[in-house]
Amino acid sequence: MIQSLDPRIAREKINEENNIAPLTEMDNWETYEVFHQKKRGDQHIHVGIVHAPNPEMAFLFGKEQYGRRGISVNMWVVKTSNVFASDYDDSDIFDTVPEKQYREAGGYKVMSKINKYKKENTL
Amino acid sequence: MYGNAYIDPNEKPKSIIDGEDPIKLADFEARIARGEKIEPKDWMPREYRKQLIRMIEQHAHSEIIGALPEGTWITRAPGFKRKLALMAKVQDEVGHAQLLYSAAETLGKSREAMINDLITGKSKYSNVFNYPAYTWADACVIAWLIDAGAIINQVANAKGSYGPYGRALDRICTEESFHLKYGHDNVVTLATGTPVQRKMVQEALTRWWPPIMHFFGPSDKISNHTEILMRWKVKMATNDDMRQQFLNMYVPKIWDLGLTVPDANLKKNEETGLWNYTEPDWDEFKRVINGGGPCNAERLAVRRMAEEKGRWVRAALLNKSEKYVTPLA
Numbered sequence: 001m002i003q004s005l006d007p008r009i010a011r012e013k014i015n016e017e018n019n020i021a022p023l024t025e026m027d028n029w030e031t032y033e034v035f036h037q038k039k040r041g042d043q044h045i046h047v048g049i050v051h052a053p054n055p056e057m058a059f060l061f062g063k064e065q066y067g068r069r070g071i072s073v074n075m076w077v078v079k080t081s082n083v084f085a086s087d088y089d090d091s092d093i094f095d096t097v098p099e100k101q102y103r104e105a106g107g108y109k110v111m112s113k114i115n116k117y118k119k120e121n122t123l
Numbered sequence: 124m125y126g127n128a129y130i131d132p133n134e135k136p137k138s139i140i141d142g143e144d145p146i147k148l149a150d151f152e153a154r155i156a157r158g159e160k161i162e163p164k165d166w167m168p169r170e171y172r173k174q175l176i177r178m179i180e181q182h183a184h185s186e187i188i189g190a191l192p193e194g195t196w197i198t199r200a201p202g203f204k205r206k207l208a209l210m211a212k213v214q215d216e217v218g219h220a221q222l223l224y225s226a227a228e229t230l231g232k233s234r235e236a237m238i239n240d241l242i243t244g245k246s247k248y249s250n251v252f253n254y255p256a257y258t259w260a261d262a263c264v265i266a267w268l269i270d271a272g273a274i275i276n277q278v279a280n281a282k283g284s285y286g287p288y289g290r291a292l293d294r295i296c297t298e299e300s301f302h303l304k305y306g307h308d309n310v311v312t313l314a315t316g317t318p319v320q321r322k323m324v325q326e327a328l329t330r331w332w333p334p335i336m337h338f339f340g341p342s343d344k345i346s347n348h349t350e351i352l353m354r355w356k357v358k359m360a361t362n363d364d365m366r367q368q369f370l371n372m373y374v375p376k377i378w379d380l381g382l383t384v385p386d387a388n389l390k391k392n393e394e395t396g397l398w399n400y401t402e403p404d405w406d407e408f409k410r411v412i413n414g415g416g417p418c419n420a421e422r423l424a425v426r427r428m429a430e431e432k433g434r435w436v437r438a439a440l441l442n443k444s445e446k447y448v449t450p451l452a
């Protein structure tokens with residue numbers, strides 16, 4: 001029997017032998033990805049995961065784990081298995097042609113045309 | 124918390140990169156050299172995965188077991204404010220364990236498997252928690268100096284190459300700064316208090332000094348193995364470097380309070396900037412980490428009891444149609 005300085009533990013009279021069955025798969029349930037919003041107007045960002053048996057408990061655990069210092073105004077939990085994610089091995093899918101000025105605001109310069117037109121037409 | 128992973132000195136690794144695909148290995152090393160992080164589904168050498176699992180898992184166990192000697196003092200902490208603060212600290216430590224278990228899980232070991240290995244004694248946790256907190260002053264010395272050591276270790280490891288571990292540690296380090304301040308405040312209160320309080324905190328410091336010196340582990344053997352782990356940014360500083368950093372930051376603060384460190388050889392060499400100290404008793408360290416300490420049996424028994432008593436609740440909540448998938452990040 002475990003002798004302890006702590007009266008709460010001594011009272012439990014815990015067996016010294018390890019006679020419990022090992023934890024089996026899913027004993028700690030599946031995982032949820034947690035996203036929080038720090039203040040209104042911000043994007044929600046991923047902060048980590050929790051293990052939970054359902055979304056409501058995932059939210060409770062998420063709130064306790066990631067929101068207990070009052071730095072969130074809103075929180076989402078999403079079951080990990082419901083997230084469709086790209087593979088880092090495929091990160092070249094985000095590569096693109098080097099010349100992408102046509103996608104940028106800076107790729108459109110009209111003042112020279114306007115000035116030329118004004119000059120030629122003495123407006 | 125707490126300390127570098129304990130590696131059995133009798134364990135003889137072959138070359139740790141034996142049999143790895145040389146092209147993938149070169150890409151992997153180049154990525155780390157560029158300062159990029161490794162993410163869960165990336166290709167990684169077997170030994171990188173193995174060492175990280177061992178390290179993060181032991182770190183997680185240390186947090187959860189480390190909550191026990193401190194948790195013991197919650198009901199007896201002097202005053203309402205200190206009870207609240209200690210409860211918050213202990214909750215943080217358990218939260219750290221959860222963050223770290225999650226990081227280790229992304230490498231492919233389930234949380235259940237890690238807890239099983241903790242309970243059977245197969246995996247280790249920081250050796251300091253195999254000692255008891257006899258008095259309130261012990262709890263204060265733990266909160267100040269053990270957490271101080273933990274911060275040095277965690278700040279170094281936060282810059283490591285594995286993304287999920289770094290992210291967990293960044294979050295942890297923010298909370299540790301509260302632990303450190305809280306612990307220091309408590310030690311200062313005792314050290315500047317009545318003669319009885321001073322005596323109590325001095326005795327606690329004297330008791331905790333040897334475990335504190337053990338905290339960062341024995342000197343690293345200079346080996347090819349260590350060198351590769353440092354190149355891979357798994358090991359971020361040598362045990363001796365971290366110990367020196369700790370002594371440099373905290374011995375002056377201890378002396379400031381007029382407390383005595385129980386080591387007559389402790390002295391800073393002003394030329395080298397390094398501290399001289401009496402070599403810790405590493406036989407004692409090995410004896411305790413392998414089960415011979417005053418609290419090893421109690422710590423594991425309490426953990427076992429918690430798992431066992433909670434089991435029916437977890438089972439009742441389980442939705443049998445759900446399946447486990449590895450967390451993303």
Ligand SMILES: [Fe+2]
Pocket residue numbers: 124186215216219273295299
């Ligand atoms: Fe911690």
Ligand SMILES: [Fe+2]
Pocket residue numbers: 124216270273299302
């Ligand atoms: Fe801490």
